[in-house]
Amino acid sequence: MSTISLKKKTASIVLEKKKLTGVVAKVGIVLDISGSMRKLYREGVVQEVVERVLAVASQFDDDGALDVWVYDNEFSRLPAATEEIFMGYVEKNILSNDKIHKFGRNDEPQVMEDVIRKYTKEEPSEEPIFLVFINDGGCKPGIKKFIVESSVQPIFWQFVGIGNSNFDVLRKLDTMEGRFVDNANFFHVPDIDQVTDEELYNQLLDEFPMWLKEAKEKKILR
Numbered sequence: 001m002s003t004i005s006l007k008k009k010t011a012s013i014v015l016e017k018k019k020l021t022g023v024v025a026k027v028g029i030v031l032d033i034s035g036s037m038r039k040l041y042r043e044g045v046v047q048e049v050v051e052r053v054l055a056v057a058s059q060f061d062d063d064g065a066l067d068v069w070v071y072d073n074e075f076s077r078l079p080a081a082t083e084e085i086f087m088g089y090v091e092k093n094i095l096s097n098d099k100i101h102k103f104g105r106n107d108e109p110q111v112m113e114d115v116i117r118k119y120t121k122e123e124p125s126e127e128p129i130f131l132v133f134i135n136d137g138g139c140k141p142g143i144k145k146f147i148v149e150s151s152v153q154p155i156f157w158q159f160v161g162i163g164n165s166n167f168d169v170l171r172k173l174d175t176m177e178g179r180f181v182d183n184a185n186f187f188h189v190p191d192i193d194q195v196t197d198e199e200l201y202n203q204l205l206d207e208f209p210m211w212l213k214e215a216k217e218k219k220i221l222r
Contacts, residue, residue, distance in 0.1 A: 004083060007055035007197050014201035015059055018209050025128045027057035028067035028115065032135045033094065034106040035072070036165070040136070045193055047090040052200060053132050054081050060130075067118070070094055072104035075111035077118070108135070109142040116150050128221055129155045130208060137165020144176060151179035154221050156211045158204055161188040181214045182207075 015021055031037075031046060040046050050066070057066040065080035078093050078100075079085075094100055119129050139159075147157060161167040170186040185207040189195050215221040 004051060004055060004058075004086065007052055008058055010197040011055045011059050011201050014198060014205060015056075017202075018205050020060065020205065020209060023060050023128075023212065025060050025130050026067065026119070026125060027053070027060070028069070028119075028129065028131045029053050030069045030071065030111055030115065030131065030133045031094075032106060033070045033072050033100070033102045034136070034138075035103040036136055036163070038103050040162070041090065041095060044090075046094075046134075047088075049134060049192060050081055050089055051086055052197060053204075054083070054086055055197075056130075056201065056204065057081075058083060068093075069111050069115065070100060070102070071107065071111035072101055073107045074101035074104070075107075075114060076100050077114065106135070106138055106140070108133075108140050109146060112143060112146040112150075116146060116153065116155065119155055120150075120153050125154070126222055127154070128212060128215065131155055131157050132204065133157055133159045135159060135161055135167075135170065136163040137161065137167055139167070139169040141169055143169065147173070147176060147184050148178045151181055151183045152220060154215060155183065156208055156215075157184040158208065159184065159186040160192075160204070161186065162190070162192045164190050181211065181218055181220065183211060183215075 054066045058064045065082045067080055068078040070076050081089050159170050173184045173186045187203045
């Protein structure tokens with residue numbers, strides 16, 4: 001079996017355990033490409049992350065594709081990742097793409113604004129959006145505005161902190177006030193390479209089922 005097939009099998013088992021089988025959703029990933037992420041891109045860790053999240057997307061995405069953004073102090077929307085083109089996706093679409101601004105400072109609010117714009121203005125949908133946000137620390141406090149504003153939208157933000165930097169802003173997500181529903185979760189993995197697919201999927205999908213339930217109760221979702 002190919003690596004993506006094995007990951008899909010693991011994702012399927014976790015989805016079943018979380019009672020998410022049959023859920024149709026759009027799936028997106030936002031990748032930090034600030035200077036401190038350089039090593040993880042060069043060593044193939046980010047490519048591996050894309051493959052792992054794609055395995056989830058293929059299970060309950062409406063079209064089996066994974067929407068992709070990268071950001072430092074600028075941001076770019078990239079072509080969707082699919083099973084057909086995932087091999088070498090990061091090298092081709094990010095590292096070898098001169099149009100992509102990379103390895104600068106991090107500025108999360110502007111890319112979050114674009115994510116919300118895509119799913120609520122450009123391509124509004126009644127389906128839930130499961131958005132994985134990879135960050136290696138130092139997240140801007142300005143993210144709060146966009147999390148609060150999007151709490152009435154069908155978007156769930158799953159932040160994943162990697163490495164050993166400062167995640168103070170993200171650690172406060174669970175106590176963030178002013179939201180219509182709790183629409184964001186955070187977990188930290190110092191070395192994502194050492195986390196098994198099953199562990200990663202269990203953490204990725206930990207709060208999504210609770211958000212789905214509350215979003216339906218509050219008529220954000222049908």
